[in-house]
Amino acid sequence: MSYEYATVSGVKEEGRGVRTLWFQWERKVEPGQFVMVWVPGLGEIPLSLSSTDHTKSITIKSFGPVSEAITRMSPGDRIYLRGPYGRPFTRPTGQYLLIGGGSGMASLRPMVGPRAHAIISARSKDDLIFRDAFQPGRVHVTTDDGSEGFKGNTVDFLRTFDLSGFTEIYVCGPERMMFSVYRELRSRQVNARVEFSLERLMKCGIGLCDSCSIGGYQLCRDGPVFSIDELDRMEEFGRSRLVESGRRITL
Structure with missing residues (x-):
């Protein structure tokens, strides 16, 4: 399977044990779709994106070895991705x-x-x-x-x-x-x-x-x-x- 990589440009603490990682990635992603995020030597996990604009982000809480490694990433680290995959949310029409x-x-x-x-x-x-x-x-x-x-x-x-x-x-x-x-x-x-x-x-x-x-x-x-x-x-x-x-x- 083919992976691309992006460079983490920012990290934000969102809540107890939850962090957002920002990165530039040119792929078009619709709200609700997910990517597979790979950590070399540990494995990969599916994650939805918390921002799907030109600057994208994932927001993650540690629940295992792979997610723990992702939450420890800092600006300048590489994040390896494949996707996006899956069916997105339907766009809203009103309130x-x-x-x-x-x-x-x-x-x-x-x-x-x-x-x-x-x-x-x-x-x-x-x-x-x-x-x-x-x-x-x-x-x-x-x-x-x-x-x-x-x-x-x-x-x-x-x-x-x-x-x-x-x-x-x-x-x-x-x-x-x-x-x-x-x-x-x-x-x-x-x-x-x-x-x-x-x-x-x-x-x-x-x-x-x-x-x-x-x-x-x-x-x-x-x-x-x-x-x-x-x-x-x-x-x-x-x-x-x-x-x-x-x-x-x-x-």
């Missing part, structure tokens, strides 16, 4: 809502615009990212411990929130959180177009290994963005997933 949990806000960050509203959730205020990217009055914060904004989880707040004015809703975060949002939106029969950005174990990124298969779809080729109607047909969503060893675990 739209982003629902992000934890570092899941990274894949939603390129969707921020003048018509965007957001519900951003995290365990604590120290884990919140990108809440300053929105216009005043258009972002609602929830924290599990109540250290900032609404005390409770995403769905606790969502149950109190009027969704009637939105033409699109975009969701990304931990799968249990997204599953709860999915059930809440289905119970309310919202009229908006709803899309979710999913995450699964991914080894090749191009549809060969089938490690990211979910409900008859390959996440790397058919996703990672799926409509709420497609989620209706995914019995595994929110319930189980494969781990590196090939064993299926319950979520």
Whole structure:
């Protein structure tokens, strides 16, 4: 597989254990698509871009050896990439809502615009990212411990929130959180177009290994963005997933 490299031009601390790495890369990337990021000697992982403009960025939290090595990068280091891959978000047509949990806000960050509203959730205020990217009055914060904004989880707040004015809703975060949002939106029969950005174990990124298969779809080729109607047909969503060893675990 062929890799390109870019040079890290800047690093920013976003929240507890979360960093954004900026770099110049000429490839066109649509919001919601992902790249495979390779660290020589360690391996590669899929990452959504948190900025898809001419200057691009990835926002990452350490969760294993490869991601840990990426979070330690500094300006001047090389970052190796291939892609972009996958199906992006549909472009919004009116007032739209982003629902992000934890570092899941990274894949939603390129969707921020003048018509965007957001519900951003995290365990604590120290884990919140990108809440300053929105216009005043258009972002609602929830924290599990109540250290900032609404005390409770995403769905606790969502149950109190009027969704009637939105033409699109975009969701990304931990799968249990997204599953709860999915059930809440289905119970309310919202009229908006709803899309979710999913995450699964991914080894090749191009549809060969089938490690990211979910409900008859390959996440790397058919996703990672799926409509709420497609989620209706995914019995595994929110319930189980494969781990590196090939064993299926319950979520």
